[in-house]
Amino acid sequence: xxxxxxxxxxxxxxxxxxxxxxxxxxxxxxxxxxxxxxxxxxxxxxxxxxxxxxxxxxxxxxxxxxxxxxxxxxxxxxxxxxxxxxxxxxxxxxxxxxxxxxxxxxxxxxxxxxxxxxxxxxxxxxxxxxxxxxxxxxxxxxxxxxxxxxxxxxxxxxxxxxxxxxxxxxxxxxxxxxxxxxxxxxxxxxxxxxxxxxxxxxxxxxxxxxxxxxxxxxxxxxxxxxxxxxxxxxxxxxxxxxxxxxxxxxxxxxxxxxxxxxxxxxxxxxxxxxxxxxxxxxxxx
Amino acid sequence: xxxxxxxxxxxxxxxxxxxxxxxxxxxxxxxxxxxxxxxxxxxxxxxxxxxxxxxxxxxxxxxxxxxxxxxxxxxxxxxxxxxxxxxxxxxxxxxxxxxxxxxxxxxxxxxxxxxxxxxxxxxxxxxxxxxxxxxxxxxxxxxxxxxxxxxxxxxxxxxxxxxxxxxxxxxxxxxxxxxxxxxxxxxxxxxxxxxxxxxxxxxxxxxxxxxxxxxxxxxxxxxxxxxxxxxxxxxxxxxxxxxxxxxxxxxxxxxxxxxxxxxxxxxxxxxxxx
Numbered sequence: 001x002x003x004x005x006x007x008x009x010x011x012x013x014x015x016x017x018x019x020x021x022x023x024x025x026x027x028x029x030x031x032x033x034x035x036x037x038x039x040x041x042x043x044x045x046x047x048x049x050x051x052x053x054x055x056x057x058x059x060x061x062x063x064x065x066x067x068x069x070x071x072x073x074x075x076x077x078x079x080x081x082x083x084x085x086x087x088x089x090x091x092x093x094x095x096x097x098x099x100x101x102x103x104x105x106x107x108x109x110x111x112x113x114x115x116x117x118x119x120x121x122x123x124x125x126x127x128x129x130x131x132x133x134x135x136x137x138x139x140x141x142x143x144x145x146x147x148x149x150x151x152x153x154x155x156x157x158x159x160x161x162x163x164x165x166x167x168x169x170x171x172x173x174x175x176x177x178x179x180x181x182x183x184x185x186x187x188x189x190x191x192x193x194x195x196x197x198x199x200x201x202x203x204x205x206x207x208x209x210x211x212x213x214x215x216x217x218x219x220x221x222x223x224x225x226x227x228x229x230x231x232x233x234x235x236x237x238x239x240x241x242x243x244x245x246x247x248x249x250x251x252x253x254x255x256x257x258x259x260x261x262x263x264x265x266x267x268x269x270x271x272x273x274x275x276x277x278x279x280x281x282x283x284x285x
Numbered sequence: 286x287x288x289x290x291x292x293x294x295x296x297x298x299x300x301x302x303x304x305x306x307x308x309x310x311x312x313x314x315x316x317x318x319x320x321x322x323x324x325x326x327x328x329x330x331x332x333x334x335x336x337x338x339x340x341x342x343x344x345x346x347x348x349x350x351x352x353x354x355x356x357x358x359x360x361x362x363x364x365x366x367x368x369x370x371x372x373x374x375x376x377x378x379x380x381x382x383x384x385x386x387x388x389x390x391x392x393x394x395x396x397x398x399x400x401x402x403x404x405x406x407x408x409x410x411x412x413x414x415x416x417x418x419x420x421x422x423x424x425x426x427x428x429x430x431x432x433x434x435x436x437x438x439x440x441x442x443x444x445x446x447x448x449x450x451x452x453x454x455x456x457x458x459x460x461x462x463x464x465x466x467x468x469x470x471x472x473x474x475x476x477x478x479x480x481x482x483x484x485x486x487x488x489x490x491x492x493x494x495x496x497x498x499x500x501x502x503x504x505x506x507x508x509x510x511x512x513x514x515x516x517x518x519x520x521x522x523x524x525x526x527x528x529x530x531x532x533x534x535x536x537x538x539x540x541x542x543x544x545x546x547x548x549x550x551x552x553x554x555x556x557x558x559x
Contacts, residue, residue: 015453016365016366016462018459018463019366021358022359026358028355029358030359033426033430037393040395040402041388086298087298087301090295091298094291094294097295105302105306108309110538111538112310112535113487113488113490115488115508115512115530116313116508116511120312120313120527130312131308155305155309215385216383216385216387218386218387218491219386219491219508223515236491246399248395248398255388255392262383262384263383
């Protein structure tokens with residue numbers, strides 16, 4: 001790639017200095033820190049030979065872990081959709097006492113380091129925790145179960161939904177809703193037929209971002225998950241377990257599948273955004 | 286909207302915010318201060334804790350400096366010139382955002398681990414990268430790689446290169462143009478990108494956990510030390526360290542919000558002026 005770029009120098013007479021320096025430093029930086037390690041990840045599984053690959057693909061524990069990660073990330077992102085839409089709606093359209101505080105708090109899951117989130121949620125929902133204890137009396141156990149993973153992923157994913165939908169909702173003229181009301185629509189009809197369809201692409205893209213983050217999430221989940229193989233063991237944790245067993249082939253196959261899944265997810269989100277920007281999907285300005 | 290609907294929405298929102306977003310930070314403080322402030326502070330003065338804090342600060346400073354220098358040059362390259370494979374370059378720079386932290390650590394073991402491509406060879410020369418601070422630095426660099434470029438790129442693209450071309454005509458060198466023409470306009474965005482890199486670097490857990498080897502006092506950063514303390518049932522010490530780390534990260538993010546507001550105002554003012 002470097003040679004191809006250099007051989008076709010842009011406007012060979014470009015007077016602005018610094019092109020070569022910036023190009024070389026950028027290629028060096030991207031090459032060493034991103035391209036090289038990712039090449040290792042893509043090449044390594046084939047290097048181990050077909051035997052190791054087929055063995056990895058017959059690993060039931062791997063598929064169980066991937067299923068746990070995908071299912072919990074999906075459920076968490078799904079629950080976050082109505083919760084996130086409610087928060088966004090109140091934030092943008094309702095005179096909310098303490099609006100600025102709520103607005104700042106929404107970004108809290110982005111700001112808190114994942115290890116802190118992990119031990120905090122595990123304690124909060126644990127058998128002796130502020131929320132875990134009363135819930136246990138009701139017969140609901142969250143920590144050390146699948147529900148715990150979902151709770152952690154919901155916490156981490158919530159800002160994605162709110163921050164994706166918020167700018168679109170701000171851009172929607174309230175007159176549209178007033179017009180629907182004047183034309184005789186009930187408030188439910190206005191929400192279902194007028195507002196939600198306009199927010200759909202942004203909601204889907206927030207869902208996609210939260211889901212992609214959820215499949216790969218590690219620090220905020222492992223403390224609350226219980227980590228029982230086949231039941232509450234997430235795929236990123238199994239990568240770590242395989243590494244501790246010095247099973248590089250096994251670790252790399254899971255990592256490779258995780259990488260492909262999150263890249264597909266984000267490519268989908270990017271495509272959706274481009275289509276919305278080009279006006280191919282109506283209802284969004 | 287009827288008063289009933291409005292108040293239902295307000296109450297529902299505050300209930301969700303209280304349970305989901307306010308309880309966790311309160312719990313961190315309450316657990317850290319369970320035996321009083323002196324005990325909490327004492328746990329932070331433990332030699333392993335001090336070593337973890339020092340390592341986190343060192344790794345953060347190094348990652349921020351390296352990723353800022355190269356990130357600015359990359360943003361300059363992408364925004365001021367047109368060249369083949371520009372889109373591929375942008376996509377490559379964005380990749381680390383979508384990679385699971387654990388994978389971001391694993392890739393370095395594939396290169397420098399004992400079974401990695403070059404691990405054994407480097408071991409021979411007594412160079413240790415996996416399970417050593419160098420590996421932690423590489424993992425942190427990977428995880429925080431895109432933030433500076435990503436934050437300043439939209440602004441620099443919007444600026445175009447008229448001012449830079451004028452400076453070239455007047456005989457300015459590359460560094461003069463970058464330092465005196467391009468960066469002053471992008472300074473708030475740059476600061477916001479640097480602060481985001483800082484917050485991410487000090488809090489990184491998964492990637493660092495894979496390459497560090499968890500040697501207390503040697504290769505444990507603050508997040509890793511929190512894990513060790515928590516798993517060792519030293520709850521007060523774990524949450525004291527967690528409170529310190531959370532305060533550091535949240536202060537950084539708070540400053541960032543402040544500077545982003547200034548950046549937005551600067552952009553608006555620039556638009557009005559042009």
